[in-house]
Amino acid sequence: MSETKVDVVLQAQAVSKRFQDGRLDVRVLEEVNLSLKRGESLAIVGASGSGKSTLLHILGGLDRASQGEVQLMGQSLSNLSASQLGMLRNRHLGFVYQFHHLLAELNAWENVAMPLWIRRESSQNSQQQAQQLLTRLGLSQRLTHRPSELSGGERQRVAIARALVTKPACVLADEPTGNLDRQTAKEVFELMLSMSKSIQTSFVVVTHDPELAALCDAVMHLKDGHLSLSSSGI
Ligand SMILES: Nc1ncnc2c1ncn2[C@@H]1O[C@H](COP(=O)(O)OP(=O)(O)O)[C@@H](O)[C@H]1O
Ligand SMILES: [Mg+2]
Incomplete structure (x- = not known):
């Protein structure tokens, strides 16, 4: 397969992150690199507190890198204003969290239609797409x-x-099945990956379960701030 630039949906180049916690300088990420092609799924595994959520936040433009660069659909996030970043995120990214964050007063299809309503798509079209x-x-x-x-x-x-x-280019999922029993977690995870292939959405999935991680196209391990291809990965 050729490595053409257009195929790359999301890329991190030498991303480092420090948190200034009082006088303490907490170094969480050290020159992290990754590259994700269209339709590809990447699992990120690592111990609790290793910086997985921090990395996802930076990849999704919810937090900024201290150093290095993230590119989404070929555009560098660091040069964008907050509103430009919001628009790019809205257009190209989806997020899934460990706890669903659904709106309690809306039903299932209304929750799914919400991002389409925000984009001012017609209510009939939104309902149809959500239900399908x-x-x-x-x-x-x-x-x-x-x-x-x-x-x-x-x-x-x-x-x-x-x-x-x-139909975002990429979904960032932070322990999306972490709150489910093993069997349900596997079913939901597999469904998520098969949807990703059928609509060619790339996935970055944080999981602490090596068996689920192995279902992804690639597995990377985050340890001591460094991200590397996991030996158990493909
Ligand atoms: N806003 C913050 N301010 C200071 N330290 C933070 C902040 N967010 C995360 N950290 C620290 O960064 C490290 C990684 O956290 P996190 O990314 O949540 O890890 P994980 O998701 O792998 O469990 C932890 O030591 C955490 O305390
Ligand atoms: Mg986390």
Whole structure:
């Protein structure tokens, strides 16, 4: 396969991150590099506190690197204003968290349609796209359930649908199945990866489960601030 530049969706070059905590200088990331192509899935594993969430925040433009550069769809995040960054994020990224962050007063399809409403798409079109995607995720019988009426695995599938409904170039997922039992976690994880392939959305997934990580195209390990290809990865 040729490594053409257009294929690269997300790239980090020598990204370092320090937190100034009083007089203490906490160095979390040290010259981290990664490159993600369209439709590719990358798992990031590492001990608690190793900086996985910090890295995802920087990749998603929610936090800034102390040094180094992140490029999303060929555009460097460091040169953008807050509003430009917001627009780029809105257009190209989706986020999934460990806890679903669904809106309690909205039902499943309304939660999924929300990002389309924000983009001012027509309500009919938004509803149709949300319901179609939920159906593909096996939730056709749960469209009008509220989050409190769904199981943990169903909620995470709704959260994944919400992240994917805008067909972003890349989804950043921080322990998306960390709150689920093993069997449900595996099912949700596999569904997420198969959706990623079918709509060619790239995924960066933080997980502490090596078995789930191994389902991704590549596995990287974060330790002592350094990110390297994991020996168990492909
Ligand atoms: N806003 C912050 N200010 C100071 N230190 C932080 C901040 N965010 C994270 N850290 C520190 O950075 C390290 C990595 O945190 P985090 O990225 O949440 O790790 P992980 O997601 O791998 O568990 C921890 O030592 C944490 O205390
Ligand atoms: Mg974390």
